[in-house]
Amino acid sequence: MPEPLLEVRNLSVAYLTETADVRAVDRVSFTVAPGEFLGIVGESGCGKSTLLFGVAQLLSPPGEVVGGDVIFRGEDMVRLGPDDLRHMRWRDFSIVMQSAMNALNPMKSIEAQFKDTLEAHGTLSHEEIQQRSAEVLEMVGIDPIHLGSYPHQLSGGMRQRAMIAMALLFTPQLVMMDEPTSALDVVAQRSLMTKVKDLQQSLGFAIIFVTHDMSVVSRYSDHVMVMYAGQIAEAARTESIFTRPLHPYTRGLMSAFPSVTGPRRELVGIPGAPPDLARPPTGCRFNPRCPDVMPECLTQDPELYVVGDAEVRCLLYAKQTKKAM
């Protein structure tokens, strides 16, 4: 096994509010190997974006890392100061936000924003900056003529591509993406994903891809991690999670999708709604919605159990297997 690029150990993030401390991410551990594509899937409010912010050290009060480590290339990012982090951002790891319209500065041209980023990490000449900006823009399939364009002059898909171009200015080893495709139409979404995968293969960076849409990751990711109520519900290789989902929640998610081919079948979905994290249910957090709920689920906290090459947080697998960590 090669040295992991990123190792997250028991990371917990809480939002410290007046009434309660909401633990949005609860003891999450995972690793990302160089060049790997990890998909993180979950519904809104499951903590997936908070986890990403926790990894990138972008949390602002009241959000705070309350435990665990984020080891990136041997350094614990949780313990790094703002100056050290600033040197790493964009250069070593970058992040692509969900809504490019809000993430790009509406008052500046694309080139000016690229220039800001490039200048923050070294002094390049005007020509070098222009050359590199044009290069990355071409890489994501936008005509460099748009360097002079302002964000509002670009379509939604192009803005999102421009964001990805910006994340690739320094060819970082890790690119984190927070729902980059969810504001896009299906065709634009598919072509963006194909582009991202192509770039990943040619440049070799690792991707953490956060999404609520399982079908998006199914085709591109190496590993998938399903989150529910701040915890990992299931993590496995993409093939095995799609051919043999173990957690009742994962199974529910899969059967909640209608299909465009194959027989039409009744969709069941998952009854109920995700829990309020200020008051999570006792025992397994999925027990109020679980079709396979057992008496012990109401009282006993499930651990992550290893089943084959998968990890699953469900008491159904408690007896047959041993603990993951």
Add this chain to the structure above:
Amino acid sequence: MGADGNSDRTVADEPLIRTVDLTRHFGLGGLFAKKQVLHAVDDFNLTIHENEIVALVGESGSGKSTVARMLARVYPPTRGEIYYRGRLLNKLRSRKDLLWYRGEVAMVFQDPFSALNPVFRVSHGVTRNLALHRPDVRRDQRRREAERVFESVGLNAKMLRRFPYEMSGGERQRVGFAQALAVRPKLILADEPVSMLDVSIRAGVLNMMSNLRDQEGVSILYITHDLASARYVADRVLVMYAGHLVEEGPTETILGDPKHPYTQLLLSAVAESRQDAESISGDTGEPPKVINPSEGCRFRWRCPYAIEKCSQVTPRPTPIGSRQVACHVAVAQAEANSAAVPTAPITNT
């Protein structure tokens, strides 16, 4: 569509709602700018029958919401007519007529988080609709009727007392449907009702829509960009591109064997499973903004099969079997094949 434009049909064979060459243009630019006209919808023909869910599919900017807004009379069409049960919509002017129409056709909006007034309990919208549109329900019966409507969309009657912030997205969207249902509509215009909802909740709302059709006899215009959910609930599918209807027909016919290259592109973009990642075309385009368009097919810049005719003549929807397709190439192919054996469907159904 010459034949369809005939307005003096009898009421008996009249569909629930029918549009004839529905067109909506928007003027762009300021006072001194050169006059630019955005063609949001051009010559759009749609029919919805009773007890039918029709999906209107297209990417953002294709004009599908504009169609819904014209049907809901948010704004009038630039050109073309809408017939509701044989009555011309433009002629409805009196308050009584408008109240009648709004009681027959209700709308459900995309965003359940901003469609409900946060300062009122959710019962407010339902009882207000009852007061306005249901004179047969006496004041003291409204409560019970509201409870019945709530239960028909799968909500607990006790939830009527809640405020919107006390409900989840899926519950709020059901409130949106309950408000629409309170007026006993024959047609619900649902503009992307599930796109803002989490996947685990979507299925419930989709199932509720087919229950409404089967049990309350409501027709639904289901506007979506999601072909898979359209296939799941809809009896018929209409595909729009850049303001034009490009393909229309029974759901399985269209999605099982799409004839229009745009429908094929849409379908290949959602085709699930991992196996065919390579089959995706390098297409990076998006629907164009149609400003002062010239004659010709609006898809031709992205179309792999475009021929010269496509840039000269705008294709009109032409019947091929049970469907209509607006594509010169597909129509020519169908004509060539009409003597021969029909081609096998591309995908299994």
